[in-house]
Every structure is written in C-alpha cells, then in structure tokens.
Amino acid sequence: MTQTQDVHAIAAAAQRAVLAARAYQGATAPNPPVGCAILDSKGAVLAVAAHQKAGSAHAEALAIAACRAAGTYDQIDTFVVTLEPCNHHGRTAPCTDAILQTPARRVFIGARDPNPRVAGGGTARLRAAGLAVYDWQALGMAGTCTGIGADALIAPFRKRVLTGRPWITVKQVVDAGGSMIPPAGRKTFARQSSLELAHAMRRRAEVIVTGAGTVLADWPLFTVRHLADFPDHRRALVVLDRRGRVPTRYLTDAQTRGFDARIATDLAEALHDPRATEVLVEAGPILTDAVLQSALWDQHVLIRVGADADTITTTYREASHVAA
Ligand SMILES: NC(=O)C1=CN([C@@H]2O[C@H](COP(=O)(O)OP(=O)(O)OC[C@H]3O[C@@H](n4cnc5c(N)ncnc54)[C@H](OP(=O)(O)O)[C@@H]3O)[C@@H](O)[C@H]2O)C=CC1
Numbered sequence: 001m002t003q004t005q006d007v008h009a010i011a012a013a014a015q016r017a018v019l020a021a022r023a024y025q026g027a028t029a030p031n032p033p034v035g036c037a038i039l040d041s042k043g044a045v046l047a048v049a050a051h052q053k054a055g056s057a058h059a060e061a062l063a064i065a066a067c068r069a070a071g072t073y074d075q076i077d078t079f080v081v082t083l084e085p086c087n088h089h090g091r092t093a094p095c096t097d098a099i100l101q102t103p104a105r106r107v108f109i110g111a112r113d114p115n116p117r118v119a120g121g122g123t124a125r126l127r128a129a130g131l132a133v134y135d136w137q138a139l140g141m142a143g144t145c146t147g148i149g150a151d152a153l154i155a156p157f158r159k160r161v162l163t164g165r166p167w168i169t170v171k172q173v174v175d176a177g178g179s180m181i182p183p184a185g186r187k188t189f190a191r192q193s194s195l196e197l198a199h200a201m202r203r204r205a206e207v208i209v210t211g212a213g214t215v216l217a218d219w220p221l222f223t224v225r226h227l228a229d230f231p232d233h234r235r236a237l238v239v240l241d242r243r244g245r246v247p248t249r250y251l252t253d254a255q256t257r258g259f260d261a262r263i264a265t266d267l268a269e270a271l272h273d274p275r276a277t278e279v280l281v282e283a284g285p286i287l288t289d290a291v292l293q294s295a296l297w298d299q300h301v302l303i304r305v306g307a308d309a310d311t312i313t314t315t316y317r318e319a320s321h322v323a324a
C-alpha cells in the first residue's frame, strides 16, 4: 500500500467512525458519542462500531468483539477512533488495555478526551506500550473527509465536562421572506429532509426549551416522529411563561408523552440544566431572538426553506468551542 492509499484508507475509516458515532448523538449522555473503525494492514475495514449508551460497551470494545466474531482478530492492524481511548476503570474496563491486547500497530484519534480522568492519558499509555498514535487533525484529515469533525461531535460533552453547563442549540426555521410563522392552520413548513434534521435535533436533546407564544399558537408535541427514537432517554420540556398564560393541561399532556414538563420564568435557569449535556431551544421569534441576543447559546441551526431546496446554516457563537 502506498502512503497515499494509506491516508485515503484512514480518511475513509475516520468518516465511517464519525458517522457511526453520529447515529447515537444524544443516546450516550452523559457519555460522549464515540465511533471506532478497525483496519487490517492493507487498509480494509474489519469492523465499525459506536458506543450506544452510558454504562454499556465502548466503541473500541464493540469493534474488537466484532473482529473476534468474524474471525479477523489476528488481522487487526489499525484503530481509527473519534475520541482518545479511555485509560481508566469506569463502568467498563480501559479501552487502552483492550487495544494493547490486539496485534494493532497504530491508533488514529479524532479528538483528545477533555475528561480530566483521561485527557492525554490514553494516548500516553498507548505510546508507552510502543504503539504509534496519530491525531487526525495533524494529518489534515478532520474537516476534509468527515463532514462533521470529531471535535464537533464531542463539543457538547466537552462543554459540560469543562464548564458544568450543557450545550445549547437554537433551531430556527424561516421561510424565503425570513418569517418564522407557518401558514395559518399549520405548525411547520420545512420540507421532509429538514423535518428529519429538526427531529434528529430533538432526539439528541435531553431538554427542549420553548416559549409561551409557541405553546399557545401550536400546542406542540415535541416528540420525535420523522426517525426512530432512542429508548430510555431523559426528556424534559421547559416552557418560559412569565405571565402564566400556558394552561396546566399542556404540561400534563406533555407528561403523558414522556416529558418531565415544567414552567420556568428565568431564561438562564431554564437553559442551564446541570443534568443535561444538550439543550434545544425550539421557540418562536420572540424567545429565539432573546436567546440569540444573549451569550447563552452555543450553536444556531438556521433552516431556510427555499422554493426548490432548504438551506441549512450552522453558526457557533464561539468558534473555539469547535475546532475546524
Ligand atoms: N419557524 C420556527 O422555527 C418556529 C416557529 N414558531 C412559531 O412562532 C410563533 C409563536 O411565536 P412567539 O409568540 O414569538 O413565541 P415564543 O415561543 O418565542 O414565545 C414568546 C414568549 O415567551 C415568553 N418569555 C418568557 N421569558 C422570556 C424571555 N426571557 N425572553 C423572551 N420571551 C420570554 C414571553 O411571554 P411572557 O412575557 O408571558 O413570559 C413571550 O411572549 C408560532 O406561530 C409558532 O408556530 C415556533 C417555534 C419554532
């Protein structure tokens, strides 16, 4: 294999690892989503796996198990992991130990683990044992081939670990004229692909924050309907309603849909749920503008519904939160 072929094989594996992890964004909280691909010495993919739920097997362990099951364990050469492998005994054994038991020669890592219990320790342990450990960013591969980089994948986890606060995403759908108000008699106007994106954002969030105006206009369900939902996922719904206009029945209805629903009057308190990793603001123009004008948000996803296609623009309030 030439060096170019090798880099392409790693890049393709990195993309598959990121995509595998993305499928479980939100489901793994309070753990980060993590994906892992294992290659043989010719660059062929032997296994791809993702961490699915806190307390269950990590991505590396699942991928190694898949190689064992397929009879390819002895061919393991390269690990491509979205996050630095853990080096501590948490609810599962250290992934560094599992990797070191395999015949692997090298490990490619998408993002350093911000968890103070790991933070460089996993890489150091692998290197001390003689493995070559590389950073995707250093190879210039992060943005080029993964669509969403490994750093963006763990941005919510990083923020919660480093600040104790959740990652706050504001979703805003506008029509061609910039209005957020749907046509009379309708709650949404985005096309199917954008609704799937919007519902993927709902699925990830442990807390949805909305305003009294939206509740009174739409009586929104806030359920995940355009794609499969995660089981056993914490779901809270917080309505900002200073004037007490929202009927109690809205909260009891939401509770029957599985939400821990409540009214809040303070915006910062509603957004900074210490138990959450990801919070989604899904509100009308008044509250959306108020949040975007504050310093409380991290990511703004603007879905502009055009005549032929929807345009999606993602902005980060602080670019340093997510490396390119
Ligand atoms: N296109 C889209 O993405 C979306 C569109 N919508 C649409 O938006 C419309 C409703 O819009 P709107 O009335 O603006 O609804 P909002 O959901 O923005 O609710 C606004 C209300 O939130 C309350 N509120 C509480 N705290 C605050 C605060 N700190 N800052 C600002 N507001 C606060 C205010 O009521 P009070 O003073 O009583 O506290 C305010 O009137 C509906 O037609 C709905 O379909 C809704 C969601 C998404």
Ligand SMILES: Nc1c(N[C@@H]2O[C@H](COP(=O)(O)O)[C@@H](O)[C@H]2O)[nH]c(=O)[nH]c1=O
Pocket (backbone or CB within 6 Å): 173, 180, 182, 187, 188, 189, 190, 194, 195, 198, 199, 214, 218, 219, 220, 221, 222, 223, 282, 283
């Ligand atoms: N208009 C608009 C959205 N608006 C949001 O969707 C809510 C309705 O949700 P539900 O009751 O679960 O169907 C509505 O009250 C508002 O919060 N969402 C979108 O994905 N696309 C759209 O075009």
